[in-house]
Amino acid sequence: MTEQGTGWTGGQNAFGDFAPGLVHYTDKVLFDEVWERDSLTKRDRSLVTVSALTALGKTDQLGFHLAFARQNGVTDDELKEAILHLAFYAGWPAGMAAMTALKKIIEEDA
Template identity: 50%
Template sequence: MSKSLDRDSLQQVAPKLAELTQQVLFGDIWKRAVLSPRERSLITLATLSALGHEQQLPWHLEFAQQNGLSREELVELFTHQAFYAGWPAAVTALALLQQENN
């Protein structure tokens, strides 16, 4: 698996996408009051793992913990998700969570 682009490398590769990511995604969408950052992290992790977007999961796992989700809650998210998105998606996400905590 290749490494996901971070903010700096995205800026170098696609400056406009980096700008939109900062201004629209993190400057607006993530700050909207209807859902908390914690809830947005749950939705994001469930979506990324269900769609098999493994490259973005490590960053979002760390971000979710910054947004107040415990490791136990993340494990529960992926356990629950196994029944809706499939075992492979859940187990892949759990493996990445385990790597983040080692």
């Protein structure tokens, strides 16, 4: 963790002055503190986050975190395999929705 933070502004970009509390906890606590802890790599945190969002069917947030996982070193093949595995534990519709989101991200990046 750093004293100054990472400069993350995703909450601010999404909500500006509309929801200052959510902006604070997103930018300063979640991304400046939790994501910067040393106990897990950002790559591992991304896999955990993608897994949780897939299992919960939270596709609005999943798109961002699939792209973020790729930035954090998770390969497309690893994401595909994780989603396939999750489909059996989280439910087939959740797996299909997550794979659809990943396919869209990969195709947009091509």
